[in-house]
Amino acid sequence: MPDDTAGLGGCTIDTVDVHAFEVPTDGPEGREQDGTLEWDSTTLVLVRVHAGGRTGLGYTYGDTSVAAFVRSQLAPVIGGGPVSSPPALWERMGARIRNAGRPGVGTMALSAVDVALWDLKARLLDLPLVHLLPACHDRVPVYGSGGFTNYSPDRLAGQLAGWVEQGIGRVKLKTSREPEADPRRLTAAREAVGDGTELFTDANGALGRKEALYWARRFHDEWDVRWFEEPVTSADLEGLRMLRDRGPERLEIAAGEYAFTAQDFVGLVDGPAVDCLQADVTRCGGITGVLEVAGLSAARHLDLSAHCAPAVSAHAFCAVRRLRHLEYFHDHVRVERLLFDGTLPPVGGTLRPDTGRPGLGLDVKWADAEPYRVHGTRPS
Numbered sequence: 001m002p003d004d005t006a007g008l009g010g011c012t013i014d015t016v017d018v019h020a021f022e023v024p025t026d027g028p029e030g031r032e033q034d035g036t037l038e039w040d041s042t043t044l045v046l047v048r049v050h051a052g053g054r055t056g057l058g059y060t061y062g063d064t065s066v067a068a069f070v071r072s073q074l075a076p077v078i079g080g081g082p083v084s085s086p087p088a089l090w091e092r093m094g095a096r097i098r099n100a101g102r103p104g105v106g107t108m109a110l111s112a113v114d115v116a117l118w119d120l121k122a123r124l125l126d127l128p129l130v131h132l133l134p135a136c137h138d139r140v141p142v143y144g145s146g147g148f149t150n151y152s153p154d155r156l157a158g159q160l161a162g163w164v165e166q167g168i169g170r171v172k173l174k175t176s177r178e179p180e181a182d183p184r185r186l187t188a189a190r191e192a193v194g195d196g197t198e199l200f201t202d203a204n205g206a207l208g209r210k211e212a213l214y215w216a217r218r219f220h221d222e223w224d225v226r227w228f229e230e231p232v233t234s235a236d237l238e239g240l241r242m243l244r245d246r247g248p249e250r251l252e253i254a255a256g257e258y259a260f261t262a263q264d265f266v267g268l269v270d271g272p273a274v275d276c277l278q279a280d281v282t283r284c285g286g287i288t289g290v291l292e293v294a295g296l297s298a299a300r301h302l303d304l305s306a307h308c309a310p311a312v313s314a315h316a317f318c319a320v321r322r323l324r325h326l327e328y329f330h331d332h333v334r335v336e337r338l339l340f341d342g343t344l345p346p347v348g349g350t351l352r353p354d355t356g357r358p359g360l361g362l363d364v365k366w367a368d369a370e371p372y373r374v375h376g377t378r379p380s
Contacts, residue, residue, distance in 0.1 A: 013050070013051045019067070020044065021043065021369050025042065027150060043061065044339060045064070045070070046339075051083045052083070054124050056119035056120025058111070061332065064375045067375045073106070074093050077089075078113065086117035097109075103260040111281065111284065118132065123358045129353070133287070133318065135319050138352060139314075139352035140306065141350050142349060143171060144160065144330075145328060145330065147160060148174050149176075156192075169349050172227070200225065203230055205234060212231035212239070215228075215231070219251065220251040229253075229255065234255045237268070240255055253275050260285075261285075272302060276304075282309045282312065290319070294319065305325050310332060310343075315360060341363045
């Protein structure tokens with residue numbers, strides 16, 4: 001790693017501003033569905049931190065209440081703080097939100113600010129963020145993710161086949177909202193992507209334990225599914241362990257996208273309850289949080305998979321030694337391309353950080369973003 005304090009001197013944070021943008025989905029009749037949720041829009045909460053004439057940005061996906069939390073709880077804590085050590089400010093923010101509510105909205109807000117702090121430091125040093133981190137890799141494999149339960153078989157097949165045509169060798173569809181419809185959907189998916197593509201499923205916690213075990217066996221035996229994400233709710237650690245222990249040997253159980261604190265991840269790896277751990281950089285404490293989880297996954301000999309937010313995850317997860325892959329999620333890809341310049345296209349089934357641009361390499365497209373604004377005001 002480079003000397004990441006050189007040139008920063010006594011540089012401190014000047015101001016913080018917060019924005020939120022709500023982007024409608026492009027699903028059938030303007031809605032999308034998974035096993036347990038239906039939604040008609042995706043909201044990105046954007047945080048910008050300013051120091052030394054440069055601006056770092058970070059974001060999370062959640063309700064606009066996350067933006068209010070940043071303004072009321074976190075911006076006052078980091079103002080005037082040193083830009084040289086994002087983890088030190090992460091600790092300061094964590095202490096501040098103890099009584100305000102750390103899991104959930106609190107940690108999502110902290111995650112967005114932490115990403116912005118790392119981005120700012122990299123920009124001040126004129127380094128791509130991946131070169132500021134203890135990177136073990138220079139690119140992150142991806143899997144195409146979407147396949148919502150309200151897609152027609154034709155739309156489902158077209159989306160998954162499109163990722164395969166881009167050179168992505170693994171794809172995921174949502175299941176288990178109406179389990180009786182899944183055989184037809186899985187058959188359409190497998191026929192669309194061919195036998196050489198890995199097929200993943202995600203129930204989003206829709207099933208009970210015995211029902212999940214039944215479908216785990218069918219998914220594996222009939223459609224060669226190799227990944228079953230959140231077959232039961234992530235809160236049911238005993239159920240996840242049962243599925244991991246009793247399910248088909250070549251079908252991996254995955255969870256972790258709703259883990260916010262270190263203890264949440266400890267619960268998933270104890271036992272363990274999963275074959276592959278997941279973490280979301282915009283929920284688990286930002287880049288500082290990912291580094292913490294990466295150490296835990298390595299210590300427990302479990303691979304770590306990145307959940308969504310590809311523009312940030314492509315940098316952050318290069319620093320994960322036990323890296324598996326990154327979820328190239330349809331909704332987030334759309335939103336990030338709309339709001340930012342500098343997003344990364346998949347090449348050969350991977351995302352490779354642009355080392356010719358400082359920080360995350362992202363710039364806000366304010367004119368394009370403005371019609372979707374639901375919080376904050378456009379910078380002058």
